[in-house]
Amino acid sequence: MRLRQLLVIALSLSLLGISAPAWSQADSDDCRDLMAADTPAYVVCRWMATPEEAADIARFWLDDDGRNMRDAGPMDPIGVDCREPGNECPTDLEGDGELHDVGSPDVEGAEDGGQPECETAEPCYVDPDAVTGVTLSGITPSAQAVKTAAARGVRVWIDTELADDHQAGKLAEAAKKVAALAAQPGVAGIRFSTGLGQDQRFATADELDAFVTAASAELRKVAPGKKLAVHTSVPALGCGAVAECTKTLTEQQPLLDPDRIGGWLAQGLVDQLILDSGHLATAYTPWQIDAATARRNQSIQVRARAWDAYAQLAAEETGFTAAELTAEQATQAITDRIAAPLQDAAAATVLVQTRWRDDQGRITRAYGEQWAASPAWDQLKKLTAIRPRLATLYDPATPEVDVATDVRQLSEVFGQLYIRA
Known part of the structure:
Protein backbone atom coordinates (compact mmCIF):
# COMPACT_ATOMS: atom_id res chain seq x y z
CA MET A 1 0.00 0.00 0.00
CA ARG A 2 2.79 2.42 0.96
CA LEU A 3 4.80 1.68 -2.21
CA ARG A 4 1.68 2.08 -4.36
CA GLN A 5 1.01 5.49 -2.81
CA LEU A 6 4.56 6.61 -3.53
CA LEU A 7 4.32 5.38 -7.10
CA VAL A 8 1.23 7.45 -7.95
CA ILE A 9 2.67 10.51 -6.26
CA ALA A 10 5.91 10.00 -8.15
CA LEU A 11 4.13 10.08 -11.51
CA SER A 12 2.72 13.53 -10.82
CA LEU A 13 5.86 14.93 -9.29
CA SER A 14 7.91 13.80 -12.25
CA LEU A 15 5.67 15.92 -14.48
CA LEU A 16 6.68 18.94 -12.44
CA GLY A 17 10.36 18.09 -12.32
CA ILE A 18 10.35 17.51 -8.55
CA SER A 19 13.22 15.31 -7.44
CA ALA A 20 14.25 13.64 -4.20
CA PRO A 21 17.51 12.49 -2.60
CA ALA A 22 19.01 9.38 -4.14
CA TRP A 23 18.82 6.08 -2.28
CA SER A 24 21.68 3.62 -2.00
CA GLN A 25 21.64 0.92 -4.66
CA ALA A 26 24.35 -1.28 -3.20
CA ASP A 27 21.86 -3.79 -1.74
CA SER A 28 21.84 -7.15 -3.54
CA ASP A 29 18.07 -7.31 -3.08
CA ASP A 30 17.62 -4.10 -5.08
CA CYS A 31 15.50 -4.49 -8.22
CA ARG A 32 15.58 -0.95 -9.57
CA ASP A 33 17.04 -2.21 -12.82
CA LEU A 34 13.53 -3.37 -13.75
CA MET A 35 12.06 0.11 -13.34
CA ALA A 36 11.85 2.86 -15.95
CA ALA A 37 14.84 5.16 -16.29
CA ASP A 38 12.85 8.21 -15.21
CA THR A 39 11.51 6.59 -12.00
CA PRO A 40 12.10 9.01 -9.08
CA ALA A 41 14.99 8.03 -6.82
CA TYR A 42 12.87 7.77 -3.68
CA VAL A 43 10.76 4.93 -5.12
CA VAL A 44 12.35 1.80 -3.63
CA CYS A 45 12.20 -1.63 -5.26
CA ARG A 46 13.36 -4.69 -3.33
CA TRP A 47 12.99 -8.38 -4.13
CA MET A 48 10.90 -10.42 -1.73
CA ALA A 49 12.59 -13.31 -3.48
CA THR A 50 15.15 -13.00 -6.24
CA PRO A 51 14.35 -14.73 -9.54
CA GLU A 52 16.70 -17.58 -8.61
CA GLU A 53 15.07 -17.99 -5.20
CA ALA A 54 11.62 -17.88 -6.78
CA ALA A 55 12.61 -20.68 -9.18
CA ASP A 56 13.82 -22.84 -6.28
CA ILE A 57 10.55 -22.24 -4.42
CA ALA A 58 8.51 -23.21 -7.48
CA ARG A 59 10.55 -26.40 -8.03
CA PHE A 60 10.02 -27.42 -4.39
CA TRP A 61 6.25 -27.33 -4.76
CA LEU A 62 5.98 -28.63 -8.36
CA ASP A 63 8.59 -31.42 -8.51
CA ASP A 64 7.42 -35.03 -8.50
CA ASP A 65 4.06 -34.05 -9.95
CA GLY A 66 3.36 -31.64 -7.06
CA ARG A 67 3.85 -34.18 -4.28
CA ASN A 68 4.83 -31.57 -1.69
CA MET A 69 1.75 -29.55 -2.58
CA ARG A 70 -0.50 -32.56 -2.06
CA ASP A 71 1.22 -33.52 1.19
CA ALA A 72 0.71 -29.99 2.51
CA GLY A 73 -3.06 -30.31 2.61
CA PRO A 74 -5.15 -28.92 5.45
CA MET A 75 -4.64 -30.29 8.92
CA ASP A 76 -7.26 -32.60 10.33
CA PRO A 77 -10.13 -30.39 11.54
CA ILE A 78 -10.96 -30.24 15.22
CA GLY A 79 -14.57 -31.33 15.70
CA VAL A 80 -16.92 -31.49 18.63
CA ASP A 81 -19.61 -34.14 18.84
CA CYS A 82 -22.57 -32.49 20.55
CA ARG A 83 -23.97 -35.95 21.41
CA GLU A 84 -21.06 -36.91 23.61
CA PRO A 85 -21.61 -36.49 27.36
CA GLY A 86 -20.02 -33.32 28.74
CA ASN A 87 -20.09 -31.37 25.44
CA GLU A 88 -22.28 -28.30 25.36
CA CYS A 89 -23.36 -26.81 22.02
CA PRO A 90 -25.31 -23.54 21.50
CA THR A 91 -28.93 -23.95 20.49
CA ASP A 92 -29.85 -20.30 19.83
CA LEU A 93 -27.94 -19.73 16.59
CA GLU A 94 -29.41 -17.49 13.87
CA GLY A 95 -31.13 -19.00 10.85
CA ASP A 96 -33.59 -21.84 10.47
CA GLY A 97 -31.02 -24.61 10.08
CA GLU A 98 -32.11 -25.33 6.51
CA LEU A 99 -30.08 -25.06 3.32
CA HIS A 100 -31.53 -22.50 0.89
CA ASP A 101 -30.96 -22.05 -2.85
CA VAL A 102 -28.78 -19.15 -3.99
CA GLY A 103 -30.89 -15.99 -4.27
CA SER A 104 -33.86 -17.35 -2.36
CA PRO A 105 -35.10 -15.50 0.74
CA ASP A 106 -33.97 -17.15 3.96
CA VAL A 107 -36.25 -15.17 6.27
CA GLU A 108 -40.00 -15.64 6.30
CA GLY A 109 -41.72 -12.54 4.95
CA ALA A 110 -38.83 -11.49 2.68
CA GLU A 111 -40.23 -13.08 -0.48
CA ASP A 112 -40.66 -10.90 -3.56
CA GLY A 113 -38.68 -8.05 -2.08
CA GLY A 114 -40.91 -7.65 0.97
CA GLN A 115 -39.67 -6.74 4.42
CA PRO A 116 -38.88 -9.64 6.78
CA GLU A 117 -40.98 -9.97 9.86
CA CYS A 118 -39.18 -9.10 13.07
CA GLU A 119 -39.27 -11.50 15.99
CA THR A 120 -38.50 -8.70 18.46
CA ALA A 121 -39.79 -5.21 19.11
CA GLU A 122 -36.53 -3.75 17.80
CA PRO A 123 -36.48 -2.96 14.06
CA CYS A 124 -34.60 -5.59 12.07
CA TYR A 125 -34.88 -3.78 8.74
CA VAL A 126 -34.31 -0.13 7.86
CA ASP A 127 -35.50 1.35 4.58
CA PRO A 128 -32.83 3.94 3.70
CA ASP A 129 -35.32 5.85 1.53
CA ALA A 130 -37.76 6.31 4.40
CA VAL A 131 -35.40 6.77 7.34
CA THR A 132 -34.84 10.50 6.82
CA GLY A 133 -38.49 11.43 6.84
CA VAL A 134 -37.55 14.35 4.56
CA THR A 135 -37.37 14.52 0.78
CA LEU A 136 -35.87 17.18 -1.43
CA SER A 137 -38.45 19.77 -2.44
CA GLY A 138 -37.45 20.52 -6.00
CA ILE A 139 -33.95 20.53 -7.43
CA THR A 140 -31.91 22.94 -5.34
Whole structure:
Protein backbone atom coordinates (compact mmCIF):
# COMPACT_ATOMS: atom_id res chain seq x y z
CA MET A 1 0.00 0.00 0.00
CA ARG A 2 2.79 2.42 0.96
CA LEU A 3 4.80 1.68 -2.21
CA ARG A 4 1.68 2.08 -4.36
CA GLN A 5 1.01 5.49 -2.81
CA LEU A 6 4.56 6.61 -3.53
CA LEU A 7 4.32 5.38 -7.10
CA VAL A 8 1.23 7.45 -7.95
CA ILE A 9 2.67 10.51 -6.26
CA ALA A 10 5.91 10.00 -8.15
CA LEU A 11 4.13 10.08 -11.51
CA SER A 12 2.72 13.53 -10.82
CA LEU A 13 5.86 14.93 -9.29
CA SER A 14 7.91 13.80 -12.25
CA LEU A 15 5.67 15.92 -14.48
CA LEU A 16 6.68 18.94 -12.44
CA GLY A 17 10.36 18.09 -12.32
CA ILE A 18 10.35 17.51 -8.55
CA SER A 19 13.22 15.31 -7.44
CA ALA A 20 14.25 13.64 -4.20
CA PRO A 21 17.51 12.49 -2.60
CA ALA A 22 19.01 9.38 -4.14
CA TRP A 23 18.82 6.08 -2.28
CA SER A 24 21.68 3.62 -2.00
CA GLN A 25 21.64 0.92 -4.66
CA ALA A 26 24.35 -1.28 -3.20
CA ASP A 27 21.86 -3.79 -1.74
CA SER A 28 21.84 -7.15 -3.54
CA ASP A 29 18.07 -7.31 -3.08
CA ASP A 30 17.62 -4.10 -5.08
CA CYS A 31 15.50 -4.49 -8.22
CA ARG A 32 15.58 -0.95 -9.57
CA ASP A 33 17.04 -2.21 -12.82
CA LEU A 34 13.53 -3.37 -13.75
CA MET A 35 12.06 0.11 -13.34
CA ALA A 36 11.85 2.86 -15.95
CA ALA A 37 14.84 5.16 -16.29
CA ASP A 38 12.85 8.21 -15.21
CA THR A 39 11.51 6.59 -12.00
CA PRO A 40 12.10 9.01 -9.08
CA ALA A 41 14.99 8.03 -6.82
CA TYR A 42 12.87 7.77 -3.68
CA VAL A 43 10.76 4.93 -5.12
CA VAL A 44 12.35 1.80 -3.63
CA CYS A 45 12.20 -1.63 -5.26
CA ARG A 46 13.36 -4.69 -3.33
CA TRP A 47 12.99 -8.38 -4.13
CA MET A 48 10.90 -10.42 -1.73
CA ALA A 49 12.59 -13.31 -3.48
CA THR A 50 15.15 -13.00 -6.24
CA PRO A 51 14.35 -14.73 -9.54
CA GLU A 52 16.70 -17.58 -8.61
CA GLU A 53 15.07 -17.99 -5.20
CA ALA A 54 11.62 -17.88 -6.78
CA ALA A 55 12.61 -20.68 -9.18
CA ASP A 56 13.82 -22.84 -6.28
CA ILE A 57 10.55 -22.24 -4.42
CA ALA A 58 8.51 -23.21 -7.48
CA ARG A 59 10.55 -26.40 -8.03
CA PHE A 60 10.02 -27.42 -4.39
CA TRP A 61 6.25 -27.33 -4.76
CA LEU A 62 5.98 -28.63 -8.36
CA ASP A 63 8.59 -31.42 -8.51
CA ASP A 64 7.42 -35.03 -8.50
CA ASP A 65 4.06 -34.05 -9.95
CA GLY A 66 3.36 -31.64 -7.06
CA ARG A 67 3.85 -34.18 -4.28
CA ASN A 68 4.83 -31.57 -1.69
CA MET A 69 1.75 -29.55 -2.58
CA ARG A 70 -0.50 -32.56 -2.06
CA ASP A 71 1.22 -33.52 1.19
CA ALA A 72 0.71 -29.99 2.51
CA GLY A 73 -3.06 -30.31 2.61
CA PRO A 74 -5.15 -28.92 5.45
CA MET A 75 -4.64 -30.29 8.92
CA ASP A 76 -7.26 -32.60 10.33
CA PRO A 77 -10.13 -30.39 11.54
CA ILE A 78 -10.96 -30.24 15.22
CA GLY A 79 -14.57 -31.33 15.70
CA VAL A 80 -16.92 -31.49 18.63
CA ASP A 81 -19.61 -34.14 18.84
CA CYS A 82 -22.57 -32.49 20.55
CA ARG A 83 -23.97 -35.95 21.41
CA GLU A 84 -21.06 -36.91 23.61
CA PRO A 85 -21.61 -36.49 27.36
CA GLY A 86 -20.02 -33.32 28.74
CA ASN A 87 -20.09 -31.37 25.44
CA GLU A 88 -22.28 -28.30 25.36
CA CYS A 89 -23.36 -26.81 22.02
CA PRO A 90 -25.31 -23.54 21.50
CA THR A 91 -28.93 -23.95 20.49
CA ASP A 92 -29.85 -20.30 19.83
CA LEU A 93 -27.94 -19.73 16.59
CA GLU A 94 -29.41 -17.49 13.87
CA GLY A 95 -31.13 -19.00 10.85
CA ASP A 96 -33.59 -21.84 10.47
CA GLY A 97 -31.02 -24.61 10.08
CA GLU A 98 -32.11 -25.33 6.51
CA LEU A 99 -30.08 -25.06 3.32
CA HIS A 100 -31.53 -22.50 0.89
CA ASP A 101 -30.96 -22.05 -2.85
CA VAL A 102 -28.78 -19.15 -3.99
CA GLY A 103 -30.89 -15.99 -4.27
CA SER A 104 -33.86 -17.35 -2.36
CA PRO A 105 -35.10 -15.50 0.74
CA ASP A 106 -33.97 -17.15 3.96
CA VAL A 107 -36.25 -15.17 6.27
CA GLU A 108 -40.00 -15.64 6.30
CA GLY A 109 -41.72 -12.54 4.95
CA ALA A 110 -38.83 -11.49 2.68
CA GLU A 111 -40.23 -13.08 -0.48
CA ASP A 112 -40.66 -10.90 -3.56
CA GLY A 113 -38.68 -8.05 -2.08
CA GLY A 114 -40.91 -7.65 0.97
CA GLN A 115 -39.67 -6.74 4.42
CA PRO A 116 -38.88 -9.64 6.78
CA GLU A 117 -40.98 -9.97 9.86
CA CYS A 118 -39.18 -9.10 13.07
CA GLU A 119 -39.27 -11.50 15.99
CA THR A 120 -38.50 -8.70 18.46
CA ALA A 121 -39.79 -5.21 19.11
CA GLU A 122 -36.53 -3.75 17.80
CA PRO A 123 -36.48 -2.96 14.06
CA CYS A 124 -34.60 -5.59 12.07
CA TYR A 125 -34.88 -3.78 8.74
CA VAL A 126 -34.31 -0.13 7.86
CA ASP A 127 -35.50 1.35 4.58
CA PRO A 128 -32.83 3.94 3.70
CA ASP A 129 -35.32 5.85 1.53
CA ALA A 130 -37.76 6.31 4.40
CA VAL A 131 -35.40 6.77 7.34
CA THR A 132 -34.84 10.50 6.82
CA GLY A 133 -38.49 11.43 6.84
CA VAL A 134 -37.55 14.35 4.56
CA THR A 135 -37.37 14.52 0.78
CA LEU A 136 -35.87 17.18 -1.43
CA SER A 137 -38.45 19.77 -2.44
CA GLY A 138 -37.45 20.52 -6.00
CA ILE A 139 -33.95 20.53 -7.43
CA THR A 140 -31.91 22.94 -5.34
CA PRO A 141 -28.51 24.21 -6.54
CA SER A 142 -26.81 21.85 -4.07
CA ALA A 143 -28.84 18.88 -5.31
CA GLN A 144 -28.03 19.78 -8.91
CA ALA A 145 -24.33 20.04 -8.06
CA VAL A 146 -24.41 16.60 -6.43
CA LYS A 147 -26.15 15.08 -9.45
CA THR A 148 -23.76 16.72 -11.91
CA ALA A 149 -20.64 15.74 -9.94
CA ALA A 150 -21.76 12.13 -9.52
CA ALA A 151 -22.45 11.87 -13.25
CA ARG A 152 -18.84 12.88 -13.90
CA GLY A 153 -17.49 10.19 -11.58
CA VAL A 154 -16.59 12.58 -8.75
CA ARG A 155 -16.85 11.34 -5.17
CA VAL A 156 -19.18 13.71 -3.31
CA TRP A 157 -19.31 14.85 0.30
CA ILE A 158 -22.04 17.11 1.71
CA ASP A 159 -20.49 20.06 3.57
CA THR A 160 -22.60 21.58 6.35
CA GLU A 161 -22.38 23.07 9.85
CA LEU A 162 -24.54 21.52 12.57
CA ALA A 163 -22.98 23.16 15.64
CA ASP A 164 -25.40 26.09 15.70
CA ASP A 165 -28.39 23.79 15.16
CA HIS A 166 -27.23 21.62 18.05
CA GLN A 167 -26.99 24.57 20.40
CA ALA A 168 -30.39 25.84 19.28
CA GLY A 169 -31.99 22.46 19.98
CA LYS A 170 -32.70 21.84 16.28
CA LEU A 171 -30.11 19.16 15.53
CA ALA A 172 -32.61 16.45 14.55
CA GLU A 173 -34.42 18.72 12.09
CA ALA A 174 -31.19 19.97 10.50
CA ALA A 175 -29.76 16.45 10.25
CA LYS A 176 -32.83 15.24 8.35
CA LYS A 177 -32.47 18.00 5.78
CA VAL A 178 -28.81 17.15 5.25
CA ALA A 179 -29.64 13.45 5.06
CA ALA A 180 -32.16 14.11 2.28
CA LEU A 181 -29.40 15.72 0.22
CA ALA A 182 -26.91 12.99 1.12
CA ALA A 183 -29.36 10.27 0.04
CA GLN A 184 -28.63 11.05 -3.63
CA PRO A 185 -26.51 8.56 -5.56
CA GLY A 186 -22.79 9.29 -5.49
CA VAL A 187 -22.63 10.85 -2.01
CA ALA A 188 -19.97 9.22 0.15
CA GLY A 189 -20.39 11.17 3.35
CA ILE A 190 -21.16 14.32 5.31
CA ARG A 191 -18.77 16.87 6.82
CA PHE A 192 -20.86 18.16 9.69
CA SER A 193 -18.57 20.80 11.21
CA THR A 194 -15.72 23.10 10.16
CA GLY A 195 -13.20 24.75 12.47
CA LEU A 196 -14.42 22.49 15.25
CA GLY A 197 -13.16 23.75 18.61
CA GLN A 198 -11.34 26.70 17.04
CA ASP A 199 -14.13 29.27 17.40
CA GLN A 200 -16.23 30.44 20.35
CA ARG A 201 -19.20 28.14 19.77
CA PHE A 202 -18.26 25.86 22.67
CA ALA A 203 -17.10 27.08 26.06
CA THR A 204 -15.91 23.75 27.44
CA ALA A 205 -14.49 20.49 26.19
CA ASP A 206 -17.52 18.63 27.55
CA GLU A 207 -19.82 20.79 25.40
CA LEU A 208 -17.65 20.02 22.38
CA ASP A 209 -17.75 16.28 23.08
CA ALA A 210 -21.50 16.40 23.57
CA PHE A 211 -21.98 18.00 20.15
CA VAL A 212 -19.75 15.52 18.31
CA THR A 213 -21.45 12.58 20.04
CA ALA A 214 -24.99 13.86 19.38
CA ALA A 215 -24.34 14.88 15.76
CA SER A 216 -22.67 11.57 14.98
CA ALA A 217 -25.52 9.56 16.52
CA GLU A 218 -28.21 11.57 14.72
CA LEU A 219 -26.52 11.35 11.33
CA ARG A 220 -25.87 7.62 11.72
CA LYS A 221 -29.61 7.23 12.27
CA VAL A 222 -30.96 9.40 9.44
CA ALA A 223 -28.13 8.84 6.91
CA PRO A 224 -27.13 5.19 7.38
CA GLY A 225 -24.03 4.11 5.53
CA LYS A 226 -22.64 7.62 5.00
CA LYS A 227 -19.16 8.51 6.23
CA LEU A 228 -18.91 11.35 8.75
CA ALA A 229 -16.17 13.99 8.71
CA VAL A 230 -15.10 17.01 10.74
CA HIS A 231 -12.54 19.75 10.09
CA THR A 232 -10.31 21.14 12.84
CA SER A 233 -6.68 21.81 13.72
CA VAL A 234 -4.40 20.48 16.46
CA PRO A 235 -1.70 23.16 16.90
CA ALA A 236 0.21 21.24 19.59
CA LEU A 237 1.14 18.54 17.06
CA GLY A 238 3.39 20.98 15.17
CA CYS A 239 5.59 21.73 18.17
CA GLY A 240 7.60 18.54 18.03
CA ALA A 241 9.87 18.22 21.06
CA VAL A 242 9.67 21.92 22.05
CA ALA A 243 7.87 21.62 25.39
CA GLU A 244 7.30 25.36 25.82
CA CYS A 245 5.58 25.49 22.43
CA THR A 246 3.29 22.60 23.34
CA LYS A 247 2.45 24.16 26.73
CA THR A 248 1.67 27.58 25.27
CA LEU A 249 -0.49 26.39 22.37
CA THR A 250 -2.39 23.97 24.60
CA GLU A 251 -3.22 26.81 26.99
CA GLN A 252 -4.29 29.03 24.11
CA GLN A 253 -6.49 26.35 22.51
CA PRO A 254 -7.58 24.03 25.36
CA LEU A 255 -10.38 22.43 23.33
CA LEU A 256 -7.95 21.21 20.65
CA ASP A 257 -6.45 18.48 22.80
CA PRO A 258 -4.93 15.68 20.69
CA ASP A 259 -6.09 12.97 23.10
CA ARG A 260 -9.66 14.26 23.02
CA ILE A 261 -9.74 14.43 19.22
CA GLY A 262 -8.12 11.01 18.99
CA GLY A 263 -10.91 9.73 21.22
CA TRP A 264 -13.54 10.74 18.66
CA LEU A 265 -11.76 8.55 16.12
CA ALA A 266 -11.27 5.60 18.46
CA GLN A 267 -14.96 5.67 19.45
CA GLY A 268 -16.06 5.65 15.82
CA LEU A 269 -17.77 9.03 16.05
CA VAL A 270 -15.85 10.35 13.03
CA ASP A 271 -14.75 8.51 9.88
CA GLN A 272 -12.62 11.28 8.38
CA LEU A 273 -10.54 13.88 10.20
CA ILE A 274 -9.55 16.92 8.12
CA LEU A 275 -6.65 18.83 9.65
CA ASP A 276 -6.25 22.48 8.73
CA SER A 277 -2.75 23.59 7.72
CA GLY A 278 -3.28 27.35 7.70
CA HIS A 279 -1.57 27.88 11.06
CA LEU A 280 1.62 25.99 10.20
CA ALA A 281 3.35 29.00 8.63
CA THR A 282 3.03 31.45 11.53
CA ALA A 283 1.93 29.78 14.78
CA TYR A 284 5.40 28.53 15.68
CA THR A 285 7.50 31.61 14.92
CA PRO A 286 8.29 32.35 18.62
CA TRP A 287 10.11 29.01 18.82
CA GLN A 288 11.92 29.32 15.46
CA ILE A 289 9.91 26.46 13.95
CA ASP A 290 9.31 27.05 10.25
CA ALA A 291 6.34 25.75 8.26
CA ALA A 292 8.18 22.74 6.83
CA THR A 293 9.38 21.63 10.27
CA ALA A 294 5.93 22.16 11.81
CA ARG A 295 4.35 20.10 9.04
CA ARG A 296 6.89 17.33 9.57
CA ASN A 297 6.31 17.41 13.35
CA GLN A 298 2.56 17.09 12.79
CA SER A 299 3.04 14.19 10.40
CA ILE A 300 5.20 12.32 12.89
CA GLN A 301 2.66 12.87 15.67
CA VAL A 302 -0.24 11.72 13.52
CA ARG A 303 1.58 8.52 12.58
CA ALA A 304 2.72 7.88 16.14
CA ARG A 305 -0.86 8.15 17.40
CA ALA A 306 -2.04 5.71 14.68
CA TRP A 307 -5.01 7.91 13.89
CA ASP A 308 -5.15 6.44 10.40
CA ALA A 309 -6.04 3.08 11.97
CA TYR A 310 -9.38 4.54 13.10
CA ALA A 311 -10.27 7.04 10.37
CA GLN A 312 -9.15 8.52 7.08
CA LEU A 313 -6.90 11.55 7.48
CA ALA A 314 -7.04 14.56 5.18
CA ALA A 315 -5.21 17.89 5.03
CA GLU A 316 -6.91 21.14 4.07
CA GLU A 317 -4.78 23.72 2.25
CA THR A 318 -5.61 27.38 1.74
CA GLY A 319 -2.33 28.61 0.28
CA PHE A 320 -3.42 28.39 -3.34
CA THR A 321 -5.90 31.25 -2.83
CA ALA A 322 -3.68 33.46 -0.67
CA ALA A 323 -2.29 35.34 -3.68
CA GLU A 324 -1.82 34.97 -7.42
CA LEU A 325 1.04 32.48 -7.78
CA THR A 326 3.61 32.23 -10.53
CA ALA A 327 4.24 28.84 -12.12
CA GLU A 328 7.38 28.43 -10.01
CA GLN A 329 5.54 29.37 -6.80
CA ALA A 330 2.69 27.02 -7.65
CA THR A 331 5.11 24.16 -8.22
CA GLN A 332 6.73 24.81 -4.85
CA ALA A 333 3.32 25.01 -3.19
CA ILE A 334 2.37 21.65 -4.68
CA THR A 335 5.61 20.16 -3.36
CA ASP A 336 5.15 21.58 0.15
CA ARG A 337 1.38 21.47 0.58
CA ILE A 338 0.23 18.48 -1.47
CA ALA A 339 3.16 16.13 -2.05
CA ALA A 340 4.59 16.41 1.49
CA PRO A 341 1.53 15.26 3.48
CA LEU A 342 0.89 12.44 1.01
CA GLN A 343 4.50 11.26 1.03
CA ASP A 344 4.66 11.46 4.83
CA ALA A 345 1.53 9.29 5.10
CA ALA A 346 -0.01 12.10 7.17
CA ALA A 347 -2.98 12.38 4.80
CA ALA A 348 -4.76 10.14 2.34
CA THR A 349 -6.51 13.13 0.77
CA VAL A 350 -5.56 16.79 0.36
CA LEU A 351 -8.46 19.24 0.27
CA VAL A 352 -7.35 22.32 -1.68
CA GLN A 353 -9.36 25.51 -1.36
CA THR A 354 -9.64 27.04 -4.83
CA ARG A 355 -11.95 30.01 -4.15
CA TRP A 356 -12.10 32.23 -1.08
CA ARG A 357 -14.34 35.17 -0.18
CA ASP A 358 -13.09 37.36 2.69
CA ASP A 359 -15.15 39.43 5.13
CA GLN A 360 -15.17 42.39 2.72
CA GLY A 361 -16.52 40.27 -0.11
CA ARG A 362 -13.24 40.13 -2.04
CA ILE A 363 -12.69 36.87 -3.91
CA THR A 364 -9.34 35.19 -4.54
CA ARG A 365 -8.96 32.10 -6.68
CA ALA A 366 -6.49 29.40 -7.66
CA TYR A 367 -7.85 29.79 -11.20
CA GLY A 368 -8.63 32.91 -13.21
CA GLU A 369 -11.94 34.74 -13.01
CA GLN A 370 -14.70 32.80 -14.79
CA TRP A 371 -12.24 29.94 -15.29
CA ALA A 372 -9.60 31.90 -17.15
CA ALA A 373 -6.18 30.26 -17.18
CA SER A 374 -3.74 30.89 -14.36
CA PRO A 375 -0.24 29.51 -13.56
CA ALA A 376 -1.46 27.78 -10.38
CA TRP A 377 -4.43 26.15 -12.12
CA ASP A 378 -2.22 24.97 -14.99
CA GLN A 379 0.12 23.28 -12.51
CA LEU A 380 -2.74 21.66 -10.58
CA LYS A 381 -4.12 20.24 -13.82
CA LYS A 382 -0.91 18.24 -14.22
CA LEU A 383 -1.63 16.16 -11.11
CA THR A 384 -3.84 13.68 -12.97
CA ALA A 385 -2.16 10.62 -11.42
CA ILE A 386 -3.24 11.62 -7.91
CA ARG A 387 -6.61 13.13 -8.89
CA PRO A 388 -8.55 10.67 -6.65
CA ARG A 389 -6.57 11.99 -3.66
CA LEU A 390 -7.35 15.64 -4.41
CA ALA A 391 -10.53 17.35 -3.19
CA THR A 392 -11.94 20.85 -3.06
CA LEU A 393 -14.91 22.80 -1.71
CA TYR A 394 -17.77 24.10 -3.83
CA ASP A 395 -20.67 26.36 -2.86
CA PRO A 396 -23.44 26.20 -5.50
CA ALA A 397 -25.06 29.29 -3.96
CA THR A 398 -22.18 31.46 -5.25
CA PRO A 399 -21.17 29.91 -8.58
CA GLU A 400 -18.22 31.12 -10.60
CA VAL A 401 -20.25 30.74 -13.83
CA ASP A 402 -22.98 28.15 -13.30
CA VAL A 403 -23.20 24.77 -11.57
CA ALA A 404 -22.66 22.67 -14.70
CA THR A 405 -19.64 24.68 -15.86
CA ASP A 406 -18.10 24.92 -12.41
CA VAL A 407 -18.39 21.21 -11.66
CA ARG A 408 -16.97 20.32 -15.07
CA GLN A 409 -13.93 22.54 -14.51
CA LEU A 410 -13.33 21.28 -10.97
CA SER A 411 -13.67 17.62 -11.97
CA GLU A 412 -10.71 18.00 -14.33
CA VAL A 413 -8.44 18.44 -11.29
CA PHE A 414 -10.25 16.94 -8.31
CA GLY A 415 -11.59 13.43 -7.75
CA GLN A 416 -13.61 14.50 -4.70
CA LEU A 417 -15.91 17.46 -4.14
CA TYR A 418 -17.28 18.84 -0.87
CA ILE A 419 -20.55 20.50 -1.83
CA ARG A 420 -22.06 23.06 0.50
CA ALA A 421 -25.58 22.15 1.60
